[in-house]
Amino acid sequence: MKIISKLKHSTFIIIFILSNSINAQGNSKFKVVLDAGHGDHDFGATYHGFVEKNIALGVVLKVGKILESDPHIQVIYTRKDDTFVDLVERANIANRTSANFFVSIHCNANKNTEAYGTETYVMGLSKSASSLAVAQKENAVITLEDDYKTKYAGYNPNSPESLISATLAQEEYLDQSIELASKVQEGFETKLNRKVRGVKQAPFMVLHKAFMPRVLIEMGFISNRDEGAYLNSDEGQQNVAKTIADAIFRMKVEHFGGIMPIIDIKKSEKPMPKDSTPKPMIPIKDSPKVIDLSIPVSKVDPEKAIFKIQLKASSSFIEAEPKNFNGLDKISLVSENGIYKYMYGETNDYNVAKMQLLEAKTHGYDSAFIVSYKKGLKIKLTDALKL
Secondary structure, three states: OHHHHHHHHHHHHHHHHHHHHHHHOOOOOEEEEEEEOOEOOEOOOEEOOEEHHHHHHHHHHHHHHHHOOOOOEEEEEOOOOOOOOOHHHHHHHHHHOOOOEEEEEEEEOOOOOOOOOEEEEEEOOOOOHHHHHHHHHHHHHHHHOOOHHHHOOOOOOOOHHHHOOOOHHHHOOHHHHHHHHHHHHHHHHHOOOOOEEEEEEEOOHHHHOOOOOEEEEEEEEOOOHHHHHHHHOHHHHHHHHHHHHHHHHHHHHHHHOOOOOOOOOOOOOOOOOOOOOOOOOOOOOOOOEEEOOOOOOOOOOOOOOEEEEEEEEEOOOOOOOHHHOOOOOOEEEEEEOOEEEEEEEEEOOHHHHHHHHHHHHHOOOOOOEEEEEEOOEEEOHHHHHHO
């Protein structure tokens, strides 16, 4: 019965993706809601003279300007100046406009001023104390709103776990949310050369109320003097904005069609943690090439679309052994433009791929997502589903 339920669930997702694709390619524009965290009397984190609300707004406006260069994209802002917007209203703006993506942008902070790096969150319940702490900090904003106890009845801002009552409709957006978050983190690491802390799940109120693929980006720690100075600078904000816009463009082109613009992102000098050493680099060709490192359990038809689960992307080579992938086998490697992408499994059956995705997540790969290939070349997931 559980398998049947999952298959029905998968069918719903297929219909959702295809319908969104058709809508995005029609007369209506592709809509992205950009949310600059905090505002007005809600300063967010403040360290060393760096103010989160100002940095978040600066980056959001820059991301919006880049996206608006595409006439097929409509950008909606939850705020364009130093004003305060209720958390639930930010999500409502996205819901009312039937947005394709909702992207909330913030700065992180920690009492440990040596902490640094980017994180991108999707909606979910986390067992990580640090992730819950970030959610609690951002959700505490509701106490600044009028009549918040009535407006957010049943939610305790001191206990983020109380937010978890996600509906089936919200769960339908999790895969694309994770994929968008992964693209943001991958861009920060490979294009901008910043330290990344990964894709994480946490119960954020602003994400909970939005009904579309949505992510919350913590651009870095302004409690870290060096990272704060970078995020506070025009150059830093421009390149962070370009990286976020690049990830949004890639999601749009891959799933909804369109042309991928060339965005010039200037790599920053990334400080290495004191206890780490640079990993060896193995030169690879720029042209996409699939390198099979395993023997598939069952044969697949190479003439049909093949689905795989992307576990991670890295600039470093990792041996395809189960011990290096939390016990998972059937690992293959795809090298694209100097980046190693590690895949789990391969199948012609999308429903089987969904099961493999769940298996990957149970092995700790929360940011894993499905990718599709045809004759060794990557194709859009929507095109693969049609095949």
